[in-house]
Amino acid sequence: MAVARQLAPAWHHDATNLLTRRYWRGTWMRWEGSYWREMDDQEVRASLYTKLEHALFIHITPKGEEKICNWSPTKRKISDLMEAISAVTHLRPAVDAPEWITRDGMSRDSDTSNTHGNDSPIVACTNGLLRVADRELMPLTPGFFNLVSVPFDYDPDATAPTWEQFLKGVWPDSPESIAALQEWFGYVLSGRTDQQKIVLIVGPTRSGKGTIARILTNLVGKGNMAGPTLAGLATNFGLSPLLGKSLAVISDARLAGKDGHQVVERLLTISGEDTIDVDRKFKDPWTGKMPTRLMILSNELPNFGDASGVIARRFIVLNMQVSWLGKEDTDLTDKLAAEMPGILNWALDGLARLEKNGHITEPPGSADAVTTMQDTASPTSAFVRECCEKGPTHEVLVDELWDAWKAWAEDQAVRHGTKAMFGRNLQSVVPQVKRTRPRGDDGKQIPTYSGLGLKSYARNGESPDSTRLNHGSESLRRAETGLSPLWAQHENSPKCAGCGFPFEPVEPGQTKHPGCAAA
Known part of the structure; x- marks a missing residue:
């Protein structure tokens, strides 16, 4: 000492x-x-x-x-x-x-x-x-x-005309995408992590994804940037290269295999400002909140296996549609590097707007892409959105919902799994749903979900995209015969002349469910 x-x-x-x-x-x-x-x-x-x-x-x-x-x-x-x-x-x-x-x-x-x-x-x-x-x-x-410093002087009068012209070429019809990228650049520079967002840039080959990543790397300094792979994040020491880095750029994102859930877990932990233990070779584990902001580049929307679908909601998706394949400007990066002080001012303007608005601008199409990713990661989430209604006044028989899910899953060519697994996934997608066991008219307890109900077309065997929901399931037969008070509301509804179950006619004089084959 x-x-x-x-x-x-x-x-x-x-x-x-x-x-x-x-x-x-x-x-x-x-x-x-x-x-x-x-x-x-x-x-x-x-x-x-x-x-x-x-x-x-x-x-x-x-x-x-x-x-x-x-x-x-x-x-x-x-x-x-x-x-x-x-x-x-x-x-x-x-x-x-x-x-x-x-x-x-x-x-x-x-x-x-x-x-x-x-x-x-x-x-x-x-x-x-x-x-x-x-x-x-x-x-x-x-x-x-601070762990981040831009590797050049601040010049309040610097501009970046080439950079701005490049972005207008990338998103000619989407100024909101340019605004979102501008705010993201400023967000990375600031060292903040409170937005808890990941930027995902999706576009064809030679659409400018790599150029944007290189300019952001130059802006924060190469020593402050890491370039992991999605698969690498799941390994034992996969997070150690991110320590002390303000930016991680994951290029050509591909995710497959049994480690997908661990990758999702780590993406959620890093972007969510949660404390994490990071294993390091020949050193004691590092414990803390990682200051790394994540940016993913891909030619297609990645498929994250997440039953709750939470990971999809962390993304701001920037869609690219223009490709310069065969028309590349090989000197573009050097031209843009000369404008770094001006790009810094451009990013600071985005940070000021982010400070004012409190959130990163969501470009048109980003919400649809997030929904697609959420549905891909969690088919249960897609089923609930398409076929169910949420609210404290809604309830549905467990067997009835299970039959509807199996028919929907078959139509969507996804595995329906077991009833217990479906219940677990349903709980992660709709946490307010509770499983109860009310008694029917005969005194028997009937497993029921409260807080969730089937939409009318789902009850009738219809769907916006399918006619394969099974309206003649055994659970519906038991419900119709008086085992549950849930169907009391249908006492005065028209009955199908084929199967005898309630349905809503869509044409005058209609007496059967569409496609009903019952004798």
Whole structure:
């Protein structure tokens, strides 16, 4: 510890006297002038060996005499010294970047410095800390604990005409998509994670997905970007490359196999600002909230297996339809790189609009794409939307709903599974549904779902897309014969001349269900 105290003055910023080296969440961090960078253990060891290779110290002999000795660094001494330095430079794990900190590693409670809540976010540039609200440029300081810094100066007069023209070519008829991308760029720069959204860009080959990803990478700095795969996220150490990264770009997204549920779980955890344990090779696990924003590029909507369909609602989908295949501008990236200060101003305008509106703009078609993804991930969700009604006044027999689900699943060519699995999936899609057992007229208990009911066309064997719902199921026969009060409302309804069950005629003089084959 005495040696650590001797070395500590070299880790202080001259102007502010704040530490430029910190030990945070089991990781060494070093201030690089405009942002904090993670240091590898071996890098710390190498610097200590170099600094102490010829160090001397005063040794007091048993006789009280002073003797000059070589400190002679060894593996054991360096390991003990690193332990002591971690105590001297400790930064509380509760600190979440970006955040202002004081010398002792506590948060600063100041209206002008707090980047959370309703206060304006701060973007670190190479020439200062830019406050987005009023575009004021403040001095760079290690007191601002940030992991992201744009690798160029802030220029308030810079513009990006080539970039804006490129985006108009990508979305010629959708200014909302351009606005959403602009807000996303600013959101990534700000270090915020409160929107809990993932951007999904879907488009054909050579439609500009890669160009957008490269420009955003240049904007945040290549050292702040990770490029994982969806399958890689499910592996034991799959999240470790994302530590300390503000952006993760998943290109050519493909998801298949048994690890799909684990991928969904990790996407939900990262985007949802939840605390997670991250395994790291040859290191203790890292615990905290990951500051990484996720952007996925794909030629088609990915299929996420999620019974609740929650993952689909995390996405902002940007659809591309224009392709430059065979007409590529090979110099476009270089042209856009020259406009980075102007693109920064463009992104800051998007961040200001996001601050004002409170949410990222949803482009036309995004909601439909999200619904499609939700239906693909959770067929139960699609069944409920198409065939059911929700509300406290609705109820339906368990067997009746099960028969309707089986017929719908057969028509949609999906597995209907078991009744227990369907009940579990139904509970995740409609949490307010309760399973009860009311007694019928004969005193027998009948399993019933309350809070959910079948739409009239579903009861009658019809569907907007299908005529295969089984209106002649055994559960309906038992209901019609008086076993349940649920069908009392149908006492005065027209009865099918073929099967005898209630139905709603759609044509004058109609006496049977459409397609009824009963004798």
